[in-house]
Every structure is written in structure tokens, then in C-alpha cells.
Amino acid sequence: MRTRLLRPVVLLFAATAVIRAQEPSLEYRVKAAYLYNFVKFVEWPSGTPPGPFTICVVGHNPFGSALSDTLRGESVDNHPLAVRIVNEPDGGCQVVFVPQGTAAPPALRAARGMPVLTVGEAPDFLMQGGIINLVLDGGKVRFDINQEPATRADLKISSRLLRLARNTEARGAD
Numbered sequence: 001m002r003t004r005l006l007r008p009v010v011l012l013f014a015a016t017a018v019i020r021a022q023e024p025s026l027e028y029r030v031k032a033a034y035l036y037n038f039v040k041f042v043e044w045p046s047g048t049p050p051g052p053f054t055i056c057v058v059g060h061n062p063f064g065s066a067l068s069d070t071l072r073g074e075s076v077d078n079h080p081l082a083v084r085i086v087n088e089p090d091g092g093c094q095v096v097f098v099p100q101g102t103a104a105p106p107a108l109r110a111a112r113g114m115p116v117l118t119v120g121e122a123p124d125f126l127m128q129g130g131i132i133n134l135v136l137d138g139g140k141v142r143f144d145i146n147q148e149p150a151t152r153a154d155l156k157i158s159s160r161l162l163r164l165a166r167n168t169e170a171r172g173a174d
Contacts, residue, residue: 024064056093059102
């Protein structure tokens with residue numbers, strides 16, 4: 001009898017643990033907010049087609065629902081914001097996020113020559129040709145910017161965003 005009574009309690013705790021494990025971490029909720037704000041402080045070339053601005057997450061999605069929740073109902077310059085999980089970026093991505101543990105070079109090659117803001121979180125992301133790298137610094141999410149690939153992508157990064165960056169030195173990447 002006691003086992004029957006404890007079973008629902010154990011199942012309830014197990015279900016709660018699974019739900020909590022699926023919630024995005026504070027780090028990725030903050031990173032989702034950064035991605036949203038990056039879109040607001042980058043100028044894409046004139047002639048950008050109408051329709052949504054899409055943030056493509058390459059490979060696995062570390063955000064859980066945080067990125068979709070952050071972008072829900074938001075728009076920038078009359079472009080609604082959307083999220084897609086992709087294996088490789090395509091012409092439908094205005095922002096490409098490469099999570100830690102995902103190979104950046106294929107994603108960066110696919111975005112090359114297009115007006116795409118590339119954002120990553122690997123220590124060598126800027127050296128590989130990425131534009132913005134999110135880093136943990138003293139327990140806080142910060143970011144560095146590599147302006148050279150942004151210029152090649154015909155993206156203009158707001159001076160306000162550049163001032164907030166931890167580092168804006170050009171890095172040797174193609």
C-alpha cells in the first residue's frame with residue numbers, strides 16, 4: 001500500500017525534474033536577448049526583401065524556447081522576427097548563430113558573401129571569420145565584435161553597439 005502511495009509522488013518529482021531540465025538556462029535567456037538587440041543595432045543593405053528577419057541556429061538549439069519566446073511578436077524595421085534551426089545557413093537567414101560545439105567553418109562559408117550577421121560562442125569564432133562572439137566574462141554574458149567580416153557582409157554595426165562590446169579589434173580571418 002505504501003508503495004502505491006509513493007509512486008505518484010515519485011512520478012510527480014520526476015516529471016518536474018524533466019520540465020526544469022528543458023527550461024533554458026539564464027545564460028541562454030540572456031543570449032537570446034542579445035541576439036534580439038543585435039538585430040536592432042545592425043543596418044542591413046538597402047533592398048533587403050520584405051518578410052521576416054530570420055535568426056538561424058545551426059545544429060542543436062541550446063536556447064530551448066527562450067529565443068522563440070524573446071522574438072515572439074517582435075519586429076525590426078517592419079520585419080517580423082523568426083527563428084529556424086538549420087543544419088547549414090541558407091539565403092533565408094539574416095542572423096546565423098553557431099552554438100558552442102558546432103563546427104563554425106561550414107556555417108561561416110555558407111554565409112560568406114551574403115548580408116548575414118554571424119554570431120557564435122566558441123573562443124576562436126572571431127578568428128574563424130565570425131562577426132560577434134558571445135563570451136562569459138566574470139559570470140556575465142559579454143560580446144566581442146570583428147568588424148572586418150561585417151564590412152565584407154555589407155553590414156553596418158551601430159556605434160552604440162560597438163561601444164558596448166568588450167573588444168572590437170579586427171581579427172585575422174577570412
